[in-house]
Amino acid sequence: MEVILLERIAKLGQMGETVKVRDGFARNYLLPLGKALRANEANKKRFEAERATLEARNVERRSEAQKIADVLNGKSFVVVRAAGETGQLYGSVAARDVAEVLAAEGFNVGRNQIVLNTPIKSIGLHKVELALHAEVEASVELNVARSAEEAARQAKGETLTSADAIYGVDEDALRPEDFFDPEADRDGDEE
Known part of the structure; x- marks a missing residue:
């Protein structure tokens, strides 16, 4: 199906372009959300008549999104979730x-507007991209921790998921000999 785009859509085209898309994408997303019109003569004339209004609305939305992006960019937010000792979350973010x-x-x-390809499943600092407008993006940092105190420690740069942080053990100092005796009789018979 051919449609006329009423706003810029990433990976598809600019406002005013006539593009060919799959029927389902047009019927289920573009047309109901007012992002496009079917490409026919009546709609082409309608678009040209409303072009100035649509461009003004787009500039206004972009400027609002840019103001929000300027405030949000680089900010850090704390998310407290239950997690195991290894740092694996019991749920996800x-x-x-x-x-x-x-x-x-x-x-x-x-x-x-949140670009998160896979849910966050471990504690730590995670970058999250925000697509506030087709032309405006921002990036925030999520500090996922088990408690507010732990989040403060993570923000300072501490690692909370290594054996050293959890058990107070230096991972490099661990050797297999510390856990079993290679000389021990394995079958339990005394010779």
Whole structure:
């Protein structure tokens, strides 16, 4: 199906371009969300008549997104989750959780604007990209920890998932001989 784009869409095209897309993508995403019109003569005339309004609205949205990006870029947010001793989370941190953390701090970012290819499943510092507008991106840091105290330690650069941090043991000092005796009789018979 051919559509006329009403705004810039990443990996597809600029505003005003006529592009060919799959029918399902057009029917289920582009047309219902008002991001495109079917490419026919009536809609082409309608687009040309509304072009100035659409471009002005796009500039306004981009400037609003840029203001939010300027504030958000480089900020760090703490997410407290339950995790095992190895640092593996019992659940995960998904885009919905990131949106809730940002909303709690006063930033209105939709979860569809959060670029998180896979959920976060371990404690630590994680970079998360935000696509606030087709032309504006920001990056925030999530400090995923078991407690606020642990998050503060991670922010200072401490590693909390190594054997040294968890057990107070130097991993380099561990040797197999410390755990078993190679000279011991394995079958239990005394000779």
